[in-house]
Amino acid sequence: MTAVTLTVNGTERSLEVEPRTLLVHALRDDLGLTGTNVGCDSSSCGACTVLVDGQSAKSCTMFAVQANDADITTIEGVADADGTLHPMQQAFHEHHALQCGYCTPGMVMAAISLVEEYPGLDEGGVRHGLEGNLCRCTGYQNIVDAVLAAAGSGGD
Amino acid sequence: MIPAAFDYEVAESADHAISLLGEHGDDAKLLAGGHSLIPMMRYRLATPSVLVDVGRLDDLRYIRTGNGTVSIGALTRHSELEHSAALAEACPMLASVAALVGDPAVRHRGTLGGTIAHADPASDLPAAVLALGGTIVAQGPGGSREIAATDFFTGYFESVLADDEMITEVRVPAGSGGWNYQKFNRRAQDWAIVGVAVAGGGSGVSLVNMGSTPIRASGVEAALAGGASAAEAAAAAADGLDPPDDLNADAEYRSHLARVLTERALNAAGVA
Numbered sequence: 001m002t003a004v005t006l007t008v009n010g011t012e013r014s015l016e017v018e019p020r021t022l023l024v025h026a027l028r029d030d031l032g033l034t035g036t037n038v039g040c041d042s043s044s045c046g047a048c049t050v051l052v053d054g055q056s057a058k059s060c061t062m063f064a065v066q067a068n069d070a071d072i073t074t075i076e077g078v079a080d081a082d083g084t085l086h087p088m089q090q091a092f093h094e095h096h097a098l099q100c101g102y103c104t105p106g107m108v109m110a111a112i113s114l115v116e117e118y119p120g121l122d123e124g125g126v127r128h129g130l131e132g133n134l135c136r137c138t139g140y141q142n143i144v145d146a147v148l149a150a151a152g153s154g155g156d
Numbered sequence: 157m158i159p160a161a162f163d164y165e166v167a168e169s170a171d172h173a174i175s176l177l178g179e180h181g182d183d184a185k186l187l188a189g190g191h192s193l194i195p196m197m198r199y200r201l202a203t204p205s206v207l208v209d210v211g212r213l214d215d216l217r218y219i220r221t222g223n224g225t226v227s228i229g230a231l232t233r234h235s236e237l238e239h240s241a242a243l244a245e246a247c248p249m250l251a252s253v254a255a256l257v258g259d260p261a262v263r264h265r266g267t268l269g270g271t272i273a274h275a276d277p278a279s280d281l282p283a284a285v286l287a288l289g290g291t292i293v294a295q296g297p298g299g300s301r302e303i304a305a306t307d308f309f310t311g312y313f314e315s316v317l318a319d320d321e322m323i324t325e326v327r328v329p330a331g332s333g334g335w336n337y338q339k340f341n342r343r344a345q346d347w348a349i350v351g352v353a354v355a356g357g358g359s360g361v362s363l364v365n366m367g368s369t370p371i372r373a374s375g376v377e378a379a380l381a382g383g384a385s386a387a388e389a390a391a392a393a394a395d396g397l398d399p400p401d402d403l404n405a406d407a408e409y410r411s412h413l414a415r416v417l418t419e420r421a422l423n424a425a426g427v428a
Contacts, residue, residue: 002164018161019161019162019163019164019207020158020159020160020161020162020197022158022194041157041198042157042195042198042199043194043195043262044345046259046261049261052264055235055261055264056260056261056264057261057264057265058261058265061190061191061194061195061265062190062194062265063187063190063194063207065164065209066187066190066209066211110260110261113260113261113264114260117239117260128344129259129260130259131259131344131345132259132260132261132262132344132345133259
C-alpha cells in the first residue's frame with residue numbers, strides 16, 4: 001500500500017491505496033464521493049471527469065498515486081457551501097441539459113475546464129471541446145446551449 | 157478492467173529514473189501521462205511489474221527556441237504544445253497537431269515524450285515529428301544520444317529505445333515551411349484511420365496508420381523532389397506499404413485514403 005495525500009474539494013485527505021488503484025475508485029470507494037461516475041472504463045466517455053490542478057482529467061485513466069499532492073475537484077465541490085450552484089450547474093439546470101443524468105457530473109466538470117481553457121467559445125468550439133464526453137441519451141443540444149450560456153456569463 | 161498489481165516508484169530526476177529502470181530490468185516501464193499505458197494495463201495488454209513515475213519531472217517540461225531549433229522537454233503535455241505562443245510561432249505544425257490529439261482531458265495529461273516512446277503508428281504527434289525531420293534525445297546509463305526520428309520507430313509499439321533509456325527531449329527544426337495535417341476518422345476523439353503530415357512544403361511527408369510504424373512517404377517525397385505535381389506525387393503515397401486491415405478500414409481503402417489525403421495535404425501546404 002502507498003500513502004497518498006490529496007486535496008479534494010479544498011479538504012486535505014490522506015489515504016492508503018494500492019498503486020494500481022485508479023483515481024476514480026479512490027474517490028468513490030475510499031472517499032465516498034460517488035458523484036464521479038464510471039462509464040466506459042477506458043477513457044472514452046468522460047463520465048469520470050474531474051479537475052486535477054484545475055484542468056479536466058479522466059479519473060479512470062489516472063492512478064491515485066499520480067495525484068499525490070494534487071488538488072482535485074469533483075462535482076461535489078463546485079457549488080458554494082450554502083448550496084448556490086456553480087454557474088455551469090445553474091446553466092445545466094436552466095437549459096435542461098440532462099436526461100438520465102449519468103454523464104452530467106463529468107459533463108459539468110469538462111465544461112468548467114473547457115470554458116476556462118478556451119475563452120470566446122462558439123457552438124462549434126463547444127461541440128468539439130466536449131467530444132470526449134458522451135451522452136448516451138444523445139441530449140447534446142441542450143448541453144451545448146447550457147455551456148454556451150455559462151461561457152457567455154463568464155462560466156467561472 | 158483493473159490493472160495487474162505493480163510496484164510504484166517516483167523518479168526524482170531523469171538519472172534516478174534510468175537507475176530505477178536498470179535496477180528493475182525489462183519488467184519496469186516509465187509512466188508519464190499514462191494515457192496510452194494505463195488503458196493497455198487495464199486491458200492487461202501490458203503487465204509491468206514496476207512503474208517508474210516520471211510525471212513529476214517538471215524540469216523536463218519546457219519549450220525552448222533558438223539557433224533554428226525548437227527543443228521540447230519530454231514531459232511537456234499536449235495541451236502545453238497546443239497553447240504555447242512560442243511554439244505557434246516557431247513550429248506551428250506541431251502546435252496544431254497537438255490540438256488534434258484525443259480530447260481536452262487527454263491533452264491535459266498526455267506528454268510528447270510519452271507518445272513518441274509509445275510508438276503507436278496511429279498516433280498524430282510521432283508522424284508530425286517524423287515529417288518535420290525531428291530528433292529524439294534519449295538518456296541512458298552511459299549518457300545521452302540523439303536519434304533521428306526516421307531511425308527511431310522499428311515496429312508496432314517498438315522503437316530503438318533500450319529498456320534502460322528514457323526520452324528527455326524532442327527537437328524539431330524551427331519553421332514548419334508549407335505544412336498541413338490531414339486526420340481522417342469517423343468518430344470524434346478517435347485515432348486517425350489514416351493521417352498525413354506534410355512539412356517543409358513537401359520535403360517531409362509522413363503517414364499515420366499506414367504500417368507498423370509512423371512512416372515517411374518516401375515515394376511522395378522523391379516524386380516531388382523530381383518535379384512531380386502534388387497530384388502525381390500523391391499517387392505514390394501507398395506504394396510499397398502494407399497498411400493494416402481492421403474494423404475501420406481494409407488495406408485497400410487505407411491506400412486510397414492515403415493518396416487522397418496526401419494530395420489534400422500537399423495542396424493545403426501550398427504544393428500545386
